[in-house]
Amino acid sequence: MIGFTLLGTDGAARRGRLATAHGTIETPAFMPVGTAATVKAMRPEEVAATGAEIVLGNTYHLMLRPGAERIAALGGLHRFMNWPRAILTDSGGYQVMSLSALRQIDESGVTFRSHLDGTRMALSPERSIEIQRLLGADIAMAFDECTPFPATEDEARRSMELSMRWAARSQAAFVDRAGAGLFGIVQGSVYPDLRRESAAALAALGFDGYAVGGLAVGEGQAAMFAVLDKTVPALPADRPHYLMGVGKPADIVGAVLRGIDMFDCVLPTRSGRTAQAFTRRGTVNLRNARHGEDPRPLDEACACAACAQYSRAYLHHLARASEILGSMLLTEHNLRYYGDLMRDLRGAIETRSLADFAAGFAALQAGGDVSPLES
Amino acid sequence: MIGFTLLGTDGAARRGRLATAHGTIETPAFMPVGTAATVKAMRPEEVAATGAEIVLGNTYHLMLRPGAERIAALGGLHRFMNWPRAILTDSGGYQVMSLSALRQIDESGVTFRSHLDGTRMALSPERSIEIQRLLGADIAMAFDECTPFPATEDEARRSMELSMRWAARSQAAFVDRAGAGLFGIVQGSVYPDLRRESAAALAALGFDGYAVGGLAVGEGQAAMFAVLDKTVPALPADRPHYLMGVGKPADIVGAVLRGIDMFDCVLPTRSGRTAQAFTRRGTVNLRNARHGEDPRPLDEACACAACAQYSRAYLHHLARASEILGSMLLTEHNLRYYGDLMRDLRGAIETRSLADFAAGFAALQAGGDVSPLES
Numbered sequence: 001m002i003g004f005t006l007l008g009t010d011g012a013a014r015r016g017r018l019a020t021a022h023g024t025i026e027t028p029a030f031m032p033v034g035t036a037a038t039v040k041a042m043r044p045e046e047v048a049a050t051g052a053e054i055v056l057g058n059t060y061h062l063m064l065r066p067g068a069e070r071i072a073a074l075g076g077l078h079r080f081m082n083w084p085r086a087i088l089t090d091s092g093g094y095q096v097m098s099l100s101a102l103r104q105i106d107e108s109g110v111t112f113r114s115h116l117d118g119t120r121m122a123l124s125p126e127r128s129i130e131i132q133r134l135l136g137a138d139i140a141m142a143f144d145e146c147t148p149f150p151a152t153e154d155e156a157r158r159s160m161e162l163s164m165r166w167a168a169r170s171q172a173a174f175v176d177r178a179g180a181g182l183f184g185i186v187q188g189s190v191y192p193d194l195r196r197e198s199a200a201a202l203a204a205l206g207f208d209g210y211a212v213g214g215l216a217v218g219e220g221q222a223a224m225f226a227v228l229d230k231t232v233p234a235l236p237a238d239r240p241h242y243l244m245g246v247g248k249p250a251d252i253v254g255a256v257l258r259g260i261d262m263f264d265c266v267l268p269t270r271s272g273r274t275a276q277a278f279t280r281r282g283t284v285n286l287r288n289a290r291h292g293e294d295p296r297p298l299d300e301a302c303a304c305a306a307c308a309q310y311s312r313a314y315l316h317h318l319a320r321a322s323e324i325l326g327s328m329l330l331t332e333h334n335l336r337y338y339g340d341l342m343r344d345l346r347g348a349i350e351t352r353s354l355a356d357f358a359a360g361f362a363a364l365q366a367g368g369d370v371s372p373l374e375s
Numbered sequence: 376m377i378g379f380t381l382l383g384t385d386g387a388a389r390r391g392r393l394a395t396a397h398g399t400i401e402t403p404a405f406m407p408v409g410t411a412a413t414v415k416a417m418r419p420e421e422v423a424a425t426g427a428e429i430v431l432g433n434t435y436h437l438m439l440r441p442g443a444e445r446i447a448a449l450g451g452l453h454r455f456m457n458w459p460r461a462i463l464t465d466s467g468g469y470q471v472m473s474l475s476a477l478r479q480i481d482e483s484g485v486t487f488r489s490h491l492d493g494t495r496m497a498l499s500p501e502r503s504i505e506i507q508r509l510l511g512a513d514i515a516m517a518f519d520e521c522t523p524f525p526a527t528e529d530e531a532r533r534s535m536e537l538s539m540r541w542a543a544r545s546q547a548a549f550v551d552r553a554g555a556g557l558f559g560i561v562q563g564s565v566y567p568d569l570r571r572e573s574a575a576a577l578a579a580l581g582f583d584g585y586a587v588g589g590l591a592v593g594e595g596q597a598a599m600f601a602v603l604d605k606t607v608p609a610l611p612a613d614r615p616h617y618l619m620g621v622g623k624p625a626d627i628v629g630a631v632l633r634g635i636d637m638f639d640c641v642l643p644t645r646s647g648r649t650a651q652a653f654t655r656r657g658t659v660n661l662r663n664a665r666h667g668e669d670p671r672p673l674d675e676a677c678a679c680a681a682c683a684q685y686s687r688a689y690l691h692h693l694a695r696a697s698e699i700l701g702s703m704l705l706t707e708h709n710l711r712y713y714g715d716l717m718r719d720l721r722g723a724i725e726t727r728s729l730a731d732f733a734a735g736f737a738a739l740q741a742g743g744d745v746s747p748l749e750s
Binding site for chain 2: 009036037038040041042043065066068073074075080082143292293295305309311312313314316318320321323324327328329332
């Protein structure tokens with residue numbers, strides 16, 4: 001059981017606080033992705049300095065390497081990766097479908113071959129929950145099937161109903177302990193009736209939090225927001241709402257406006273390794289030749305090391321030379337951008353000025369890569 | 376002109392202090408290599424925390440990308456790479472011969488094609504010194520030819536004499552300024568008479584410091600030490616002695632015993648990116664499967680983050696997963712190892728106990744990768 005306190009609202013948006021065995025998380029919150037027991041190119045204390053209070057670990061990657069039982073023997077994932085704050089683990093369901101080979105799915109679960117070495121492995125609701133317990137997750141996710149997109153309504157129903165049966169099995173397998181909780185995952189593709197039915201089924205089971213899954217899979221922002229408009233009101237209001245795998249800054253702002261409390265996405269970290277920077281005025285590609293002689297900081301209003309201590313010309317040089325320091329600095333910058341965005345969103349909800357904040361955000365971002373910051 | 380104060384001696388070994396426009400350097404000193412305006416996988420403040428007071432920049436790499444004139448326009452190399460302490464730049468002579476394509480050497484200098492994009496370029500004593508001035512080096516190196524190994528005595532003489540003419544041209548081109556200096560480079564391969572002749576020629580010109588070049592090119596440690604035994608006594612005693620491109624910890628200890636004050640080498644940084652760790656008890660390959668479940672620190676006596684905050688099992692995992700954090704942590708560890716070694720060597724000279732220190736060092740290192748640390 002984990003605590004969730006709703007501190008205030010602004011329209012559908014919520015300001016809250018999660019309490020776990022590894023500290024509290026102010027919501028709305030963004031969770032950096034630490035796939036293989038590391039947020040890539042970052043030391044854990046640097047991750048915390050960007051404002052992150054919780055990171056995500058990937059069950060699929062960790063069960064393959066180094067193995068859940070090994071991490072448990074070494075004291076759990078927090079100790080293994082030197083991250084003393086909260087950790088949410090996914091169930092492995094999404095990545096076993098997107099990364100593994102020769103996968104076969106049936107009522108019992110999924111069998112597959114590791115994308116690393118071809119080893120034959122299996123995941124089921126029971127094994128996923130066991131792995132997440134071995135890792136020591138503060139928040140575990142129910143094992144589900146991420147419905148492929150696009151899907152017909154019949155396909156989406158069959159997939160959603162399987163996920164609901166797996167959610168019940170996940171819940172039965174989960175051993176409750178203080179400061180740790182289990183979230184259910186709403187499926188149903190882009191079909192409002194299926195989403196509402198899924199939300200009701202999960203609410204009847206009773207979870208510590210409710211995630212919206214199966215989005216950010218190619219449906220586009222408008223369709224995603226339409227699903228949220230129909231789905232979030234059907235989620236229990238006294239529990240946190242988590243939009244999985246989202247997203248771009250504008251996606252996050254729109255989802256917070258619709259009542260989402262938690263996010264995760266590889267975008268800030270992956271982009272940091274490909275010289276893409278997020279800024280108040282849109283994204284900046286630091287490989288672009290026009291940065292080569294620019295002595296200005298990436299964003300003069302940002303307090304991260306990349307902006308405070310280096311020029312765009314230097315960041316451009318590191319990107320062109322494929323230097324590891326470039327990945328380090330831009331990952332830090334992007335996580336700081338996301339951390340600052342979440343802090344500002346929380347502040348706007350507290351002062352009930354979220355609509356104004358969102359309008360200002362959209363106006364500044366509109367320029368994108370040809371904004372004043374770029375000229 | 377840079378200052379050098381000889382603080383004490385222990386046999387041939389010397390305890391000294393260099394004074395540059397960007398701070399003092401306690402010697403014997405190790406200089407981490409920051410080839411492309413970054414010590415790979417390290418933030419500059421992390422480099423400083425390992426004990427480094429000076430880093431090396433590579434003229435060849437920087438002239439190719441981003442270009443010396445560009446770095447000068449951006450305020451010089453210190454500002455560009457956010458390293459406020461001292462910088463020594465090499466002359467480009469060694470790397471133009473080892474890395475570039477279609478190089479042609481004559482009395483005037485070297486023409487070549489960039490290994491990055493094939494651009495036709497040239498280096499000469501005058502251009503090398505100009506580039507090093509544009510970079511803002513605290514210590515510049517005379518342009519020389521690193522004599523190939525092996526070389527006949529005739530080949531070595533012709534090469535050394537060319538380098539001596541280039542040294543005179545380098546000195547003529549160098550614009551003296553407060554806190555910046557120019558070092559000459561002794562050549563002569565493994566031939567004691569040539570080495571002494573080269574040292575005498577440079578001493579007659581008068582440099583701020585004297586480097587021993589053309590070693591660590593395949594001749595082996597015994598031959599290298601034999602050259603030092605004949606060469607270092609011929610160097611002006613009131614000026615710093617720099618052994619270029621060296622080396623393994625045991626090479627450094629032996630060279631300090633023979634009167635060398637400064638070192639640079641890619642070994643600690645490059646090894647950090649290939650999971651090779653230097654420790655008091657020899658080198659450790661963290662990719663080895665026997666580290667996979669080992670909860671102990673890499674070296675319980677080391678204060679670096681890799682040793683203080685992580686297990687060998689985690690470092691092994693990062694290495695196997697090719698995670699950037701593995702390169703970051705092991706580079707920091709290796710630079711800390713080198714920094715601690717230099718600190719201990721300085722302390723042993725101060726207390727005139729260097730012979731005992733060297734004996735203890737050799738006994739501990741002898742175990743290598745099968746030492747107690749490994750079992």
